[in-house]
Amino acid sequence: MSTVNLKVNGRSVTVDVDPTTPLLYILRNDLDLNGPRFGCGLGQCGACTVIVEGEAIRSCITPVETVQGFEITTLEGLEKDGKLDPVQQAWIDAAAMQCGTCQNGQIMNAKALLDINPHPTDQEIRLAMQGILCRCATYVRIQDAIRRAIPLVAAAKAAARMEVVA
Numbered sequence: 001m002s003t004v005n006l007k008v009n010g011r012s013v014t015v016d017v018d019p020t021t022p023l024l025y026i027l028r029n030d031l032d033l034n035g036p037r038f039g040c041g042l043g044q045c046g047a048c049t050v051i052v053e054g055e056a057i058r059s060c061i062t063p064v065e066t067v068q069g070f071e072i073t074t075l076e077g078l079e080k081d082g083k084l085d086p087v088q089q090a091w092i093d094a095a096a097m098q099c100g101t102c103q104n105g106q107i108m109n110a111k112a113l114l115d116i117n118p119h120p121t122d123q124e125i126r127l128a129m130q131g132i133l134c135r136c137a138t139y140v141r142i143q144d145a146i147r148r149a150i151p152l153v154a155a156a157k158a159a160a161r162m163e164v165v166a
Ligand code: FES
Pocket: 037, 038, 039, 040, 041, 042, 043, 044, 045, 046, 047, 048, 049, 058, 059, 060, 061
């Protein structure tokens, strides 16, 4: 066992664990953050995706010791001041979910994509999202949700700039 210091959704937390434990287990079992899902546990489906320092990663195959001190964002960390992230809002608008099992991975991967590339083409969306599997095959609705998120993200950024100026 070792003490591991993490920064999750803007909060500093310390856990006493085997440092090789997958980050997913720590998030779900120790920190009660159940947005990230256990799908395959092998890095193959994307259901466990979280964002670490702006990059979408698979938490089921990420030893917790490797993300010490990094900014970790889970699905729970997207909402700010009671307001959904534009990507979450777009997901609702597009009714993108079916059973929901994969949707943490879809949303977090899309969030990371739009943070890096706020105006992706359809081809860029397909390429970025291709590793996140959906057994319900909601891929068309997911693509639609990401297209809907593009103007919402732009509007949120513009509103944030206005707040800074005011
Ligand atoms: S549960 Fe992590 S990639 Fe499938």
